[in-house]
Amino acid sequence: MSHLLVRPSLPDAQGAVHRITPASAGWRYVGFEVYRLPAGARIAKDTLGEEACLVMVSGKARVGSGGKDFGVIGGRASPFEGAPWSLYAPAGSSWSAEAENDCEIAVCSAPAKGLLQARVIAPDEVGRETRGTGTNVRHVRNILPDTSPHAESLLVVEVITPGGHWSSYPPHKHDTDDVPRETYLEETYYHRLAQPTAFALQRVYTDDRSLDETMAVSDGDVVLVPRGYHPVGAPHGVDLYYLNVMAGPVRQWRFTMSPDMAFLTW
Numbered sequence: 195m196s197h198l199l200v201r202p203s204l205p206d207a208q209g210a211v212h213r214i215t216p217a218s219a220g221w222r223y224v225g226f227e228v229y230r231l232p233a234g235a236r237i238a239k240d241t242l243g244e245e246a247c248l249v250m251v252s253g254k255a256r257v258g259s260g261g262k263d264f265g266v267i268g269g270r271a272s273p274f275e276g277a278p279w280s281l282y283a284p285a286g287s288s289w290s291a292e293a294e295n296d297c298e299i300a301v302c303s304a305p306a307k308g309l310l311q312a313r314v315i316a317p318d319e320v321g322r323e324t325r326g327t328g329t330n331v332r333h334v335r336n337i338l339p340d341t342s343p344h345a346e347s348l349l350v351v352e353v354i355t356p357g358g359h360w361s362s363y364p365p366h367k368h369d370t371d372d373v374p375r376e377t378y379l380e381e382t383y384y385h386r387l388a389q390p391t392a393f394a395l396q397r398v399y400t401d402d403r404s405l406d407e408t409m410a411v412s413d414g415d416v417v418l419v420p421r422g423y424h425p426v427g428a429p430h431g432v433d434l435y436y437l438n439v440m441a442g443p444v445r446q447w448r449f450t451m452s453p454d455m456a457f458l459t460w
């Protein structure tokens with residue numbers, strides 16, 4: 195199995211099925227966890243030198259940060275049901291979540307200085323756009339885009355790719371620190387399938403093919419993108435959701451298209 199493909203584990207004592215750290219990924223910035231909690235279960239964590247964005251993938255939870263109770267957030271039954279609720283927790287604070295019902299919570303993290311305040315990001319604050327044409331159409335939910343002032347390092351976005359369509363396509367990369375032409379951003383893809391027994395495809399590759407991995411992605415898998423191009427394909431009849439987390443030395447999303455695919459339009 196590719197070292198870039200991370201399968202979910204059985205829930206640990208805290209309900210975590212993914213615990214990806216910069217050390218385990220072999221990079222510097224992005225951390226990513228997924229918790230699957232039964233009703234009444236509670237998790238809490240100090241952020242230390244990282245900011246965190248808790249995304250309610252499904253279900254409801256009472257959340258707090260830095261001693262402040264933000265109440266119950268969430269509500270969608272699956273990630274295919276509209277924009278999410280999220281909680282931003284700054285570095286040097288803490289966060290907690292107590293499940294109101296069975297829920298799935300993704301925790302996105304990256305280094306920060308603690309310059310911002312904790313806040314809830316409601317669904318009506320999530321920017322929505324449709325990108326592409328034909329079988330390149332996908333639907334984007336911008337939770338923490340680079341235009342948002344509400345994070346120091348994190349970029350967080352959800353994407354719905356209809357069955358039979360391509361996403362993160364035409365292939366693009368953001369692995370070179372060459373602002374403003376391109377920014378270095380590490381990235382994780384957390385995949386969920388509307389048809390959980392099916393599969394999707396993701397390729398991660400560089401121009402010189404020193405990295406070239408094509409992976410069959412199952413429901414609940416994470417793909418690590420340390421560098422290179424990273425297109426995704428959803429087979430016919432298989433709607434695909436993924437949650438992207440990006441971070442790097444500069445909080446801007448500047449990318450370069452594959453010259454081999456220059457005949458295509460974004």
